[in-house]
């Protein structure tokens with residue numbers, strides 16, 4: 001039987017730039033490939049021939065490693081980034097849940113951080129999450145607004161995913177822009193409230209140089225609406241872009 005392998009874009013140490021764990025130091029494993037095609041996506045769609053691995057944590061010196069990689073190769077590179085100083089290991093992408101079999105082998109090898117495994121996901125693959133749930137500690141889940149991402153609706157997938165994910169430390173992220181439709185934001189709120197009082201982050205689409213593409217008045221109005229139904233609703237852009245972190 002061939003060993004499980006996965007293509008990665010990069011392995012590096014930086015701060016979390018989004019969501020309620022903003023600023024925490026993490027080791028990022030950025031997986032290649034995604035099942036969606038969001039219009040605002042800033043991750044390359046092609047599978048790269050090499051994974052960039054940061055040789056020393058946070059120093060931005062990279063070495064190229066051939067793709068795809070085995071779980072033991074990835075775990076060994078993570079160990080060299082000094083997990084003990086890190087809050088958690090972020091599984092990000094792309095969509096990391098496309099590599100569930102690989103992750104089932106990899107995660108038990110990832111030890112030493114303070115809070116374990118942090119999954120960043122588009123929230124559309126509930127069957128994959130069900131397999132990985134016992135091994136994940138924190139989940140940052142997107143609910144995709146179809147009109148903003150310019151994709152087909154994923155409400156059913158999101159509902160099934162949210163129910164499973166709510167058994168973990170979870171927050172939901174809504175990426176919004178000037179084009180976002182009020183009725184889709186209401187549908188997302190309805191969905192979240194049907195599962196529980198889950199922390200929500202409203203994240204304005206952010207340009208590559210770190211400028212939010214959303215009128216602040218619009219964002220605060222949507223936050224007011226969400227705060228009528230949820231107790232923790234924050235407006236947080238992608239901060240790593242303007243802070244200059246990876």
Ligand code: SF4
Nearest residue numbers: 034036038041094122
């Ligand atoms: S889910 Fe994330 S990685 Fe996938 S296309 Fe959308 S923004 Fe890009």
